[in-house]
Amino acid sequence: MTKAMVLALSLFVLPAKADWQVNMTQGVTELSREIFDLHMLIFWICVVIGVAVFGVMFYSIFKHRKSKGAVAEHWHENTTVEVIWTVVPFVILISMAVPATATLINMYDTSEADVDIQVTGYQWKWRYQYLNEDIDFFSNLSTPRDEINNVQVKNSNYLLEVDKPLVIPVNKKVRFLITSNDVIHSWWVPNFAVKKDAIPGFVNESWVRVEEPGIYRGQCTELCGKEHGFMPIVVEVKAEADYARWVADQKAMKLISAGAASQNYAVADLIAKGEGVYNAACAGCHQVNGQGMPGAFPAITASAIATGPIQKHLDIVLNGKAGTAMQAFKQQLSAVDLAAVVTFQRNGLGNSVGDSIQPSAVQQ
């Protein structure tokens, strides 16, 4: 399909979910509603001031124009009036500061949390570690590249969907410890009214107590590089029993994947699996065709690393390269995925080294 046709097509499929939301979301927590009320309060204050100010302005624009024979008067000072119109907004604003401060104090009270989750920003994904359970996973954008590139019709959660959402229990105080592995990100879920910067070397705190189970979506809100627009946040809020079941499932799955790593795989299977892993984890920088971006991200195709000794190749994938955007994938991918993606890079993308590596070798 040509690009022009895709563009024309997207014109028709587009408005599927377009809506006209004009106001802040009220959200699903006590705090988010408090913030919404503050927002509306200051908004109406502005409206009232605006109506008064612009009212006088437009009155004089219509009344005091030369074409209507208006003659300019000569006064140009009245300190009393000026003091009044300064003091009145002053008092209004001070009255505004009271509820704002109260809300702020409440937001900063992160004590007595029921669940602690460390949220770490990576270029360009989120990592969630449950501090009291042994759960640790990454959450990547799951929208297919074809939808982004207008080849495929966009689904209704376009750019707001991930492979593995964060799961939290309803009606519990969940504390987030937010930090970053590389650059500054910002973790925002509008329905929770939680937005906190994820800063390398710092741990910021925030908390939420969600009142209704459901799926809530947000995005990274601090420019963090090329794929900044493509690292969404999805939070699934579950009833307590469902949450407990989910925690148990996670632990069971961990055992299964440990077992998977000790098996042997056929090279063709590794390559097939590796392509999927590559597109999810690597293609953002190195591109789907492996050509990279000259000057910014090196090519995989015919690169010295991907065609050189396999141990060195594995090492760079596992540990990253300091001072560049190349991250350490040791924690991010399972042993099976790591073996698969390394094998794929050596035997796909125009490379044909011919060797392969097994998950068991990766684990050592």
Place this chain on the structure above:
Amino acid sequence: MKLWLRALLSTMSAFLGVQSNERRERDFIDGKFPVFVAAGITFTLLFLLAVYGLVQFVLWSVD
């Protein structure tokens, strides 16, 4: 001394954003520029301290 007092008063009204012509003319005729600069900076620092004190008081009264 009187000059100081007047500079301080003028600075205060400047922070409110209101000043009369009469006072301005007086300021510019017998006022001294450095005195006004000093008063301005002093007042900014006072403003900082005042707001800081207010914040401390508010947070203290909540606890």
Place this chain on the structure above:
Amino acid sequence: MATVDIDLPHVKDDDSHHHGPAKGLGRWLYTTNHKDIGSMYLIFSLCMFMIGGMMALVIRAELFQPGLQLVEPGFFNQMTTMHGLIMVFGAVMPAFVGLANWMVPLQIGAPDMALPRMNNWSFWILPFAFLILLSSLFMPGGGPNFGWTFYAPLSTTYAPDSVTFFIFGVHIMGASSIMGAINIIATILNMRAPGMTMMKLPLFVWTWLITAFLLIAVMPVLAGVVTMMLMDIHFGTSFFNAAGGGDPVLFQHIFWFFGHPEVYIMILPAFGIISEIIPTFARKRLFGYSSMVYAVASIALLSFVVWAHHMFTVGMPLVGEVFFMFATMLIAVPTGVKVFNWIATMFRGSMTFETPMLFALAFVVLFTLGGFSGLMLAIAPADFQYHDTYFVVAHFHYVLVPGAIFSIMAAAYYWLPKWTGHVLNETMGKTHFWLSFVGVNLTFFPMHFVGLAGMPRRIPDYALQFADFNSMASVGAFIFGFSQLVFIYNVVQNVRAGQKATDRVWEGAHGLEWTVPSPAPYHTFSTPPKID
């Protein structure tokens, strides 16, 4: 406007014995004439405005629909970064310096700027600064892609190699700004005509004097922060690198310590311009001249103590959060009520609505809207929902486009007849105004909505629910962008030909600049005028 209600005995120009401008390119290269340099600043800023505008159109074209159509995300980030840098440092600031060059000597009755050679130098290093900056777009790895706020470590450890050129460019612009500011202060303090006391200064001169002090205070801070970046990148220091014991948040504190006064640098001269234009077309003296002067001075001082309201989400301690919220709300008041002074000036005046007045009125209304959203952003808890969304984009574009840019447009239309000697084509001016007015609002008003609905800023692609307002904004941006061609055509026509303008040009105009012939001769006030 001051009490300079002069109907001077016409300053007859006995300047004929002076040499006129030199011929050819040399005139522009070697000139020390404030009018030549002012024109060059203005033309330069117009070019930058068009380049920065084209980048904005690239951004808006990509955002016309969800999905990636025209550019890839890395280039998109370079466009947002360069658009911001060029508009702030290349369009708005040089335009104000250009206006100051032209008008400050004319308004205070000085023959030229106090330091004419430095004036030449501070202009001529600017084009090179921007050539360096723009050339980085063509370097391997691309140009700056970390936003105009260039937060570390994205702009240090993770930056493209061209960041060094960006740092060099910023240093040169900073040097240019500081020299320009020194020149303006020296001129205003030393070169006033006899009788032009400080309290008779027109407000444009007053606001520029205060702006110049702000510039001298904060440009070195900017230079400092980019130098720290340079050290981190090339010399192994760790100012902003947490892994080496540094602090990425320190960067933001330093940047915004520069950045917040910078906001006022871009708006105070606009206040001055509007305070010149509204009295002219309302035929009534500015209401509360003294209050304006005093308020502007105190706003400048207070602009140094509110910087962290740009950083409510970095995780400051509660005390800091509350402090900066209170301080911000308090200084919003003296700033905001200046709008009341303009309205009181119009009240019971005798208004006409020529193009400069239209721009000035649009400034008052739309800048106030930007002020309202600013007030909302000051509420720290609510800021958690606004921060880094399109609501913020809408806010600062409302203060900068119909704020700073409209004031520059108004100033250009207002003083153009004095510069060129020709009456403006009003029809074209009004066409330009209405197209710009509609375009600006169509572009930036819907951004409030998508921002509140949850669209983050600086993203090349967005979720489907933001689609409608985004395509609306893109249409508006193209209307606004292309309507500037009307302005350029109008100016070119005006320079080339047109009905001869009178010396006073506008019926209600007061001030020294209107006592010299139109066009203003190459040398004015060689003999100082007398002001009572």
